[in-house]
Amino acid sequence: MIALQDVSVQAGAFRLNRISLHIPTGEYGILMGKTGCGKTTLLEAICGLKRVVSGTITLGDRDVTRLKPAERGIGFVPQDKALFSTMTVYEHLAFALRIRNWDDHALDTRVCELAELLGISALLTRRPYGLSGGESQRVALGRALSAHPHVLCLDEPLSALDEDTRQEICDLLATIQTQLGVTVLHITHDPHEATRLAQHIFRLEEGVIRSSTLDSRDTTAPQQLRN
Amino acid sequence: MTSTDSEAPDRAPHKVRSDTPFFVGLFLLSGVYLFLIVAMILANSAYTSVDIFARTLASPEIRYAIKLSLITCSVTTILSLWVATALGYCMSRFEFRGKSLLDSVLDIPIVLPPLVIGLSLLILFRSGPGIWFENLFVALTGYRITYAIPGVILAQFMVACAFAVRTMRATFDEIPARCEHVALTLGCSRSQAFWSVSLPEARRGLLVAATLAWARSLGEFGPILIFAGATRMKTEVMPTSVFLQMSIGDIESAVAVSMLMILAAMAVLVVVRLWGTESYVR
Numbered sequence: 304m305i306a307l308q309d310v311s312v313q314a315g316a317f318r319l320n321r322i323s324l325h326i327p328t329g330e331y332g333i334l335m336g337k338t339g340c341g342k343t344t345l346l347e348a349i350c351g352l353k354r355v356v357s358g359t360i361t362l363g364d365r366d367v368t369r370l371k372p373a374e375r376g377i378g379f380v381p382q383d384k385a386l387f388s389t390m391t392v393y394e395h396l397a398f399a400l401r402i403r404n405w406d407d408h409a410l411d412t413r414v415c416e417l418a419e420l421l422g423i424s425a426l427l428t429r430r431p432y433g434l435s436g437g438e439s440q441r442v443a444l445g446r447a448l449s450a451h452p453h454v455l456c457l458d459e460p461l462s463a464l465d466e467d468t469r470q471e472i473c474d475l476l477a478t479i480q481t482q483l484g485v486t487v488l489h490i491t492h493d494p495h496e497a498t499r500l501a502q503h504i505f506r507l508e509e510g511v512i513r514s515s516t517l518d519s520r521d522t523t524a525p526q527q528l529r530n
Numbered sequence: 531m532t533s534t535d536s537e538a539p540d541r542a543p544h545k546v547r548s549d550t551p552f553f554v555g556l557f558l559l560s561g562v563y564l565f566l567i568v569a570m571i572l573a574n575s576a577y578t579s580v581d582i583f584a585r586t587l588a589s590p591e592i593r594y595a596i597k598l599s600l601i602t603c604s605v606t607t608i609l610s611l612w613v614a615t616a617l618g619y620c621m622s623r624f625e626f627r628g629k630s631l632l633d634s635v636l637d638i639p640i641v642l643p644p645l646v647i648g649l650s651l652l653i654l655f656r657s658g659p660g661i662w663f664e665n666l667f668v669a670l671t672g673y674r675i676t677y678a679i680p681g682v683i684l685a686q687f688m689v690a691c692a693f694a695v696r697t698m699r700a701t702f703d704e705i706p707a708r709c710e711h712v713a714l715t716l717g718c719s720r721s722q723a724f725w726s727v728s729l730p731e732a733r734r735g736l737l738v739a740a741t742l743a744w745a746r747s748l749g750e751f752g753p754i755l756i757f758a759g760a761t762r763m764k765t766e767v768m769p770t771s772v773f774l775q776m777s778i779g780d781i782e783s784a785v786a787v788s789m790l791m792i793l794a795a796m797a798v799l800v801v802v803r804l805w806g807t808e809s810y811v812r
Contacts, residue, residue: 352711372714379715385708389730398726399716450717 304328305349305454305486310358312341312348319344321358324505324512328363328453329484331477333497336507342490343382345507346456349488350379362486363453375454378447378485382458384439386431392418392442393427399450417445420482421475437468441475448479455479457489461496473499571792577785586786591762595771596790602682602767603747609683610691610743611736618698618739619724623707639692647688648756652676655757681758682765686747693746694739701735702728741802745795 305326312319319341326332336342347353349360351372360368367375387395396414405413418424421441431439440460447455460476461469477500480487491497497504506513586592621633639647654660655676664675675681705728713723729736751769758765760774768791775784 347711350711350715352714371719372711373717373719375715377715379712381708381712383706383708385706385712387709387713387727387731389733398713402717402722402726446712446716 304361304363305332305488306359306361307345307349308359308361310345310348310360311356312344312353313356314344314347314353317341317344318356319348320510322507322510322512323358324514326486326488326503328486329480330502331480331487331489331500332503332505333501334488334490334505334507335492335494335497338492340507341510342507343458346379346458346488346490349454350377350456351375376452378444378450378452378455380440380443380447380455380457380460382460382462384443386434386439386442386446388431390430391427392423392429392431392434392445395431395442395446396427396449398446403450413449417449420479421445435468436464437472440464440468440472444475444479448483448485451483453486455485455487457487459490459492461491461493469496476500574785574789574792578782578789582782583786583789586783589783591766592771592783592787594763595766595768595787598679598682598766599748599768602679602686603744605683606686606690606747607740607744609687610694611740613691614694614698614739614743615729615732615736617695618700619702619728621695621699622702636692636695639689640696644689644750644752645756648685648753651681651685651688651753651757676757677759677761677765679758679765682754682767685753685757686750688753689750690743690746694743697739697742698732698735701732701739704735705731737802741798745798748791748794 305324307322307324309321309323310319311321322345324332324334334342334345344353348355349362351367351370351374355368358368359366362375362377365376372379387398390398393414396417397410400410400413414427415424418427421444423438423441423445426434426438426442431442434442444460457476461472464472473496476487476489479485480500489496489500502516504515617636621629621636642650655664667673667675667680671680673680675684709727709731710723713727714720718726749769750767751773754760754765754767754770755773760766760770762774766774768787771787772784772791775781775787
C-alpha cells in the first residue's frame with residue numbers, strides 16, 4: 304500500500320501542500336500532471352529524497368515519513384535511470400543485495416532469476432555504456448527490484464523509448480506487478496500508458512490530487528495506439 | 531511602386547563573406563602561443579647535453595633534491611586528494627549559508643602570489659597557536675615544520691590543494707546526484723553511497739586532480755623558499771636546485787634540472803591522457 308495523508312513537501316522555493324492519495328497493496332497507480340506541477344517532487348518525497356514538512360507517508364503498514372530512504376523498502380527508477388557507469392549489469396542487480404550482506408550463492412541466484420525475468424541474462428557482463436534505451440530501462444528496473452521492495456516508484460519509465468520498446472517495457476511492467484505483487488506508483492504524461500497499466504489514476508493539477516479508479520485495465524490501448 | 535514592394539527584402543542571392551580571415555585569425559592567435567611553448571622547451575633541450583645531464587645527476591645534492599621532490603610531491607598529492615575530495619563534494623552537493631564566501635576563500639591560494647603564501651605561513655607558525663601546533667608536531671613525530679621537510683610539504687599543499695579542490699568540485703558537479711539518490715533508496719547510508727557510487731564515478735576527476743596537484747607541487751618554489759628555506763641536502767627540492775645553481779652561475783646544471791622537471795611534467799600529461807581517456811570511455 305502507498306498512502307499519503309495531507310503531505311506537504313518543500314523543495315527549494317517549490318512547495319506542495321496537503322497532498323493525499325491511496326494505492327492498495329499490489330495495485331498499480333499512475334500519477335499524471337503537467338510538467339513542473341510537482342509529480343517528481345512527490346515521488347521523491349515518497350522515496351525519502353525530499354523533505355516532508357507535514358503529513359504522513361505510509362508504505363505497507365509502516366509510517367515511513369521520518370525514515371531514511373534506505374529503510375523504506377522501495378525500488379526507485381528515476382527518469383534518467385541513473386545507472387552506475389562503473390558497474391556491470393550484474394553488479395547493478397547485485398548492488399542492493401551486497402549492501403544487505405547477502406551470501407554469494409543467494410545473491411547469484413537472485414541476480415540470475417531477475418535477469419531472466421527482465422530478459423537481460425545476456426547483458427550481465429556489460430556496462431551501461433552502449434546499452435540501448437530499453438536495455439537500460441530493464442537494468443534500472445532490475446536494480447530497483449532486486450531486494451524485494453514492497454513499493455516501486457517509477458518516474459516516466461517509458462519516455463525517450465521508441466514505440467516498440469515502449470510496448471515491450473509496458474508489458475514487462477504489467478508482468479512484474481502481477482508476478483511480484485508489488486505496489487507501483489508510476490509517473491507519466493501519456494494517457495495510453497495510463498489506461499494500459501493503471502488501476503488508479505491520479506492527476507496533480509494546481510497542487511490538488513484528483514483520483515479515479517479504473518474497473519479494469521484497457522489492454523487494447525497499446526494496440527490502438529499502434530494503429 | 532506599392533508599399534508592399536518598397537518593404538520587400540532584397541531578392542538578390544545572399545552572398546557570404548569568405549571564412550578564410552576567420553580561420554587565419556584563429557590559427558595565428560593559437561599558433562603564437564603554441565609556438566612559444568614548443569620553442570621554449572626546444573631551447574632548453576638545445577642548451578643542455580648528455581654530458582651535462584650525467585654530471586648534474588651525479589651530484590649528491592641534485593639527487594637528494596630529486597628524491598625529496600618525488601617524496602614531498604607524492605605526499606602532498608595524497609593529502610590534497612583527501613581534502614579536495616571532501617571539500618569538492620561538500621561544495622558540489624550541499625547548499626548552505628556562506629557558500630559563496632567559502633568559495634572565494636578556496637580561491638585565495640590560487641590568486642595570492644606564492645611568496646605571500648610562504649610569508650603568511652611563516653607568520654602563522656610564529657604566532658601563539660602556530661608555535662603550540664609545531665611543538666605538538668615535534669612531540670608527536672620528532673620533526674619540526676618550519677625550515678624542515680614537513681614545511682616543504684605544507685607549502686606545496688597550500689597551493690596544490692586549491693587546484694585539486696577546483697577539479698574535484700567540477701568533477702562532482704558533473705556526476706548526477708541522482709545516482710547517489712538511487713543508491714540511498716537501494717539501502718545505502720550516505721557514506722556507503724559516496725564510497726560505492728560517487729567516488730568510483732569520480733575516478734577520472736581524481737586522476738586529473740592528483741596530476742594537477744603533483745605537477746603544481748613539483749613546480750612550487752616561492753612558498754618553500756620562504757617557509758622551509760633552501761638548505762642543501764635538507765629542504766632542497768628541484769625548483770630550489772634550479773635557483774641555487776643559477777645563483778652560483780651554473781646555468782647548465784640549472785637547465786638540466788629544469789629539463790628533468792619538464793620531462794616529469796610531460797610524462798604525467800601522457801599518462802593522464804592515455805589512462806584517463808581509456809578509463810572514461812571504456
